[in-house]
Amino acid sequence: MTDYGHDLLFGVFVTPTAEPARQAVDAAVAADRAGLDLVTFQDHPYVARFADTWTLMSYVAARTERIRISGNVMSLPMRPPAVLARSHAALDRLTGGRVELGLGAGAFWDGIEGMGQRRLTPGQAVDALDEAIQVIRAVWDAGRPGGVRFDGTYYRADGAKRGPAPAHDMKIWVGAYKPRMLRLVGRAADGVLPSLSYLPGGVDDYAQINRHIDGAATAAGRDPAAVRRLLNINGTFAPTGSGLLDGPPEQWAEELAGMTLEHGISTFILATDDPAVIATYAAEVAPAARELVAAERC
């Protein structure tokens, strides 16, 4: 049993469909109105049928009122870290602190290379991500005197101006699965964001994820609870249960609460574009799961 005591967040993973453009916006607005905590978008700039994730996030930010917004996750090879830092901070200021930075080391390298960016090996990509997090935090550290100086293998800054600082303590959530990346998360990030469908052993694989993160965090002198545990999920609402996250909302609530209490997962991001599913998730799953967890924790 591992539970880090984080408050529970419920979000959605919305397809950033380019056309019709309103489809993704409508889903995000529906999630905002339904009272969900988070709306997130994948970032694959080499896929032409998707809208640019950052543009969409900025537009959605203007059309929503209270929901938090994040990439899930931003493609580092396509987006220089200083740009990520400054644009996220700028939008965070416009929204009064509703933006988080979901970050990934890159996937689909053929697509990345096809747009003219360099192809990295998995090991190099972890190192680049490590450097990027340092650059991002340095840019955000607007109060520190002097420019950003960074002499890395992948990123360099020679006195680049710092700031703007985000409006709130912006979190860096990293898409991660493998030990080296997980150790980086434990050492330097604020959250880990894997997808349930990519965990070969299902949610129980999260025990390994936690083990790597917690060990690295402790070794770096951090409290493991400084790292939020997030999870992208898929599911279907059905009158009768026939599998994990395939059944009535009360079944979902029990299953998700179980994941919180067993593995400390505290953010559940559901892949859906369907306003009806969003409404059910917000109204019937989120409050019930929160109640179940609260009852067990006290």
Place this chain on the structure above:
Amino acid sequence: MNLRHRLRIGALVTHDAADVAPHAEAAGYDLIAATGPDAWTTLSWIAGRTTGIRLLAAGLTVPGHNAAGLAALGHDPAGLAGLAALGHDPAGLAGLAALGHDPAGLAALGQDPAMLARSAASLDLLSGGRLEIALTGEPGVLTEAIEIIRGLHDTARPGPLRHPGPRFRIPGTQRGPEPAHRIPVAIMGPLSDGLIAVADGWLATTPGELRDHGKALDDAAVAAGREPGEIRRLLVVPPDLGQGDLLELVMEHGVDTLLIPVVEAADLGRFAPGELRDAVARLRPHPVPAVFKPASVRAKRHPGIKYDAIPGSLAETAIEPGDPGYRRVRSTYLRGGAPGLVLRPRTVTEVADALAFARAHPHLPFGVRSRGHGISGRSTNDGGLVVSVAALDGIEILDESRRLVRIGPGARWTDVAQALAPYGWAITSGDYGGVGVGGLATAGGIGWLAREHGLTIDKLVAAEMVLADGSTVRVSATENPDLFWAVRGAGANFGIVTSFEFEADEVGDVGFARFAVGADDPAALLVRWGRAIEEAPRDLSGQLILGRPRRGQPNIAQLVAVVDAGDPRTVVDRLQPIAGVGPLYDQNVVLTPYAGIMANASPADHDGHGEPVSRSALVEHLTPEFAEAAARLLDSGAIHWFQIRTVGGAVADVPADATAYAHRSANFSIVVMGADERRLDAAWAGLRDHFDGLYLNFETGRGAAYLNDAFPPATLARLRELKRRYDPGNLFRDNFNIEPGGTR
């Protein structure tokens, strides 16, 4: 100086002043320009907070491999001298200043042209085609960047985009997204002949720059085979200039876009946009409201269309064959088309402008389109004009106590259903949510609630329309009652309705059922189904669909029924007789809001091909004789689609002379479709004796015979008289044309 564009007034803001954008829009500014290192984020945010104002991303820096070179040119990349001089030092400015001597920062902030292309297309799509960009950088770099941007946006070109360099290397990546319109790309800073040849605009940051380089720009444009006016001139307005100075700059240097630095809302009052525009209009010898299109676009123009005379209000949104986005508007749901020009008015005034343009082209096919689902109206054509009112898509509750709703012709019925659902209301429409309001609400509207609530036109209490002469009228039972009568059934002949006022019905959850029943004896099935329908209470409406019998396969009919009752017992009671008309192979029944049934609209653009052939008829009863004739028709192989919808009930409560839709006594509306018109007509003729008129929205036939079937003699005579009065020149001729000079 040759002024070729309408004057536009823009507000130039940085991140810190993003909140003034809605005020700028309300104050009549034409454009909001965002600049600074967060320009893109700021502008995307502003797009979400505004509805119609143009959006300019100004000063996007495109670094090449020689980023430091830009700084060496001593150029103020974002043209912010004006802002700084106001005495403010917004955060964005400090960042910009740093760019000049911070190569590392510059590289980090700079725009990768391929990413910029995708971002720009995305923002253009999100904002409904409002985006423009102004790039800065070394001329060679910009020329290449523009080539990449245009190449990525051109989804009509086959294969991935490859770009070999020298400054940018793109091995191969998918083209797209395609923006909503051709995004104008302006340039800033150092110029070169190559760059001037491809730019749509030039942004000068000081009047001095205009004086120093304006002539060279003109010369280079001419040398590149362009007209100087093709390149817009944008100017950042210095703080110390008054209106008189601005007018001088405009007239002397042909500036068409003035960007006024705005740090706080009060700065918006420095100039009155309307006053400036009027003052310039007064100084001009001739009105010159054209939008310039590049030669590649002009090359695809049709000789009979006066493209350069497109009214200024419509020029920016008009789409011609060479424009990006033409693919999205050329065809309709069932018809392939290649119009020479699609005008897309956004306001009532623009509709009148569009009609003036249409009046000047009497020789061309002329179609009016709400959302392009119709088949009787030629809302696309070959080489002619189309006026699309898709942008007039507002849905507004006027009076909750009376359930009074105002809806634009370009709204889709799924949007209407969704907007009314929270109130527990619905307006009966057709059977498909993607259909536009305008086409249905000017012809009839035979839908899922017809027997209970009547036709769509029966819910209409008033409308505003633009007539052939460009005048605007309101029609209702008490205002222009003759036109109100005509618009409900023959509206397409009299004008373009710009808004409808409906009285919605209270409609809760409904039962929605689909049955597959055996139809080995289709004639017997038709008789049994027809009887079950006529015996059913009015809260049941529905349809029957039969296909061509296929040898060796059981013949199946699809029955769909909607019960306007939320109580499951009532739903089952009503459905049992329908399900019992034949051996039941499959069934699916759900309780759903009306909006749930209408949520079947495809979001994709229409891409119909060819020319549909359909025939429509209204029938009182499905008698055994009719059914036998219908069975022979199905057997003939001349049709591939046979559908009967229920009317009667509330539809028949309305007197036949109350609306131009007159065949009120029919209980059934039949539509058939075939591939070969002559063959279809030969087979269809066998049913003629049973017909009592036709419903024009389902009929592709044209000519006097069809008019006589659509309208009884007295109705047609009255329509003809009104046509002579309101459209003597026969401007509206694409949908069941009642010729003013005709006699029958």
